[in-house]
Amino acid sequence: MVQAYRFALDPNATQEHALRSHCGAARAAYNWAVGWVTASWWQRRAEESYGIGEAGLTQWRPWSLPALRKAFNEAKHTDPRFAAWWEENSKEAYSTGLANASAAFDNYAKSKNGKRRGKRMGAPRFKSKRKARLACRFTTGVIHVDAGGRHVTLPRLGTIRTHEPTVKLLARVQAGTARILSATVRHERGRWFVSFQAEVKRDLEPVARPDVAVGIDLGVKTLAVMADSTGEIRTIANPGHHDRARKQLRRASRVVSRRQGPDRRTGQKPSKRWEKANAARNKVHHRVANLRADALHKLTTAVAAEYGTVVVEDLNVAGMLRNRRLARRIADAGFGEIRRQLTYKTRQRHATRTIAADRWYPSSKTCSGCGAVKAKLPLHVRTYQCDACGLVIDRDDNAALNLAALAAAATTGTGVAGDQDTQSVSKPRGVDQKTRATRPRRKAEAGRAGGATLPHQRQTEARDRTQAEALTLW
Template sequence: MKVAQAYRFALDPTPAQATALASHCGAARFAFNWGLALVKDALDQRAAEQSSEVPEELLTEVPWSLYALRRAWNATKGRIAPWWADNSKEAYNTGLDALARALKNWAASRNGSRKGNPVGFPRFKSKHRAALSCRFTTGTIRVEADRRHVTLPRLGTIRTAESTRKLARHLERGTGRILSATIRFEGGRWFVAFTCQIDRDDRALAQPNAVVGVDLGVRALAVLSTGETVDNPKHHRAALRRLRRLSKELARRAGPRTPDGSSREASKRWHKTKVHLGKTHARVAGRRRDGLHQLTTRLAATYGTVVVEDLDVAGMLANRRLARAVADVGMAEVRRQLACKTVWRGGRLVVADRWYPSSKTCSGCGAVKAKLALSERTYACTACGLVLDRDENAARNLAALAAGYEHDVAQSCGETVNARGAGVRPADGGRSAEKRELPPGERSRRKSWAA
């Protein structure tokens, strides 16, 4: 079975290689901002021509697609960026491709063909806030035979901080093929992620006919219908004291902005504290991600059917009393990982309806309570007398639901479980705050192109 899978490795570049990595990411940001300025100027010119009643066939063309943006870039790169040859052409293509996707998503969101939350018009990327990232799709992209180095276009061979054996084994057996590579600076370190096409043959399940219900929560990370409870390590809460101290320290330093809002050069101590804060956040995210991977891998490799709830995580995050605890769990990430891993193992993932009363229903007799307060952690059925932990009762109901549930969302590892098919348009007609604040002329100008 061929699946799309990513392998991510930490890099250990030399100072010269780190400078080259940052240069490629900066080139991608430069191309994005240049293309966005070109599109906005073309929209302004087109709006002025339309107000002057210029015929439709004579109106200025807007470089909206990736092909048009690349053609315009190749025609002017020698004048606007005489240093363009210092980086791979893939760096500039990364920025232009990101812009073309952003424009396409905004236009689709405006005309209603894209479901989910409304998408705003692209904004210029700041040098201080934009993520450093660059994607390579052509050129020399390989994992070296020593399993400690990778080779990327124009960047050469870079040492990795960890072994690449998991990917190297697939490449050596011929069961894997690298499609692209993406470099990214995160938490004070450089990473490379290889998007690969992998032939999965590990489809043996420990219990292929078994069904397990998984109830995700805050007190316990997950409660299974088998009675097992997976503790919630609460990584963010454990690091909260250090995060608060570093945040206060960063606020006391001389940052890139003065109190009145003007820009200035940040101090060295500000940069040092910012690096420490970023590393702490990255450590918390890494520990959480590792725990979730261990849980989802074990579930996908053991049970033939895994049942989870369609939780409204965005709605939970709106509760300021629970937002931090809910975000520290990573409920949406559990579902996303299960959607991929159950397919890899030959199982299936069943997602219960969002309004299914799993907590209010008795797993013994099926009676449904009218109300069940969140503070009631023990479920007591007045009909049959069953007394059970609230979360385990919900997990048992989810497992029982799989018997007559035919909808299986885990068909691919693409966008099967995101908001594209389940978005709800807000009451304001789907307009984002940015569109509501646009001047009338600007709004009509963009709307005509989105249509």
């Protein structure tokens, strides 16, 4: 299997300058490739406006990686943007930018032709020197972990000391059970990191309870409620790392606001005191991010090592983040990261399975005892009371039990905790994906009769007009 090993670096001033130079070279090569390819697009558009036929138009420039490398190698000797300094960096830095540009154009073409899932992507744009993430990938040359376990060697960068021991990867390399494929350096959270992509030979780790399935209901007040197929329910409290640090962040931000910061409009440079205060504020942000990542990794590792089947929800996290009242807490919980980690840890480490419940599956509205489905269940109602069998249970516990039942429903049941022996159906208890109207019927009829438009109708009409204009422009 292919596995990544990431280590923090402690470069000196000279090495940090070289790292930034390589990452800047990757960004410059990316911008060159974007400009070189799109120049033919604009040229063809101008020629078409002059009435030139298809046969006389400028040829399309290819964006495959071999074509970009060939064109860049011809241009770097004469282009004033590269001629004076391109020899200072490894060729892998420029190859990184060209490979990223090629992938960006491929994704854009597939998205435009309907061959790529997800949000529609636009044409690649230039990367800003101020906002671009510093990263560079090495695939050839001297790439290895030193025998002492405290240094790594990279092409043109030489030997760099690591902040933490590299014995995990070094032991496997020396034993012959790992082979390093590539290395990526990245500046993240105020530090430099190196990630080794290695081909590792490792045995699958057996789970503690292979015949038990667990359903995980994620939330804000409680991070996760886990209910397994045996009926055991466990609750994982939400650490709330960002909420704990808000007071410290407010204080640090107040100090930054009282210093002389940068101003791009007037060209004003930040003062030394502003840079020092901004670094102190960023340190708090980085600590919160590190604590969150550590907690999520510990949670997902423990779950993947215990259960044979894990059932999670297919949450619309991007849509949930649009709620301005809950966005901060949802982002702090890391719903999407939990599902991502569970997916690869169960598949690669233990060869178990992860099931994603359908986004429209009513896990909270369905009774885990008899399977009855409520028409409505507002978010503020935290206790589920079944009108059919009289079951009274916590809302999150009920949802977790129904999610755990989906593991058995894949072959025998309906996805209801108390009804796992019936024939499987695609829509339990006749539930569909339609949302019932919540506005009173009299107001709707009055609006239609009087010819007036309601607020939600005006929003719908404005949205339709915007989409029509966008399609016309496209």
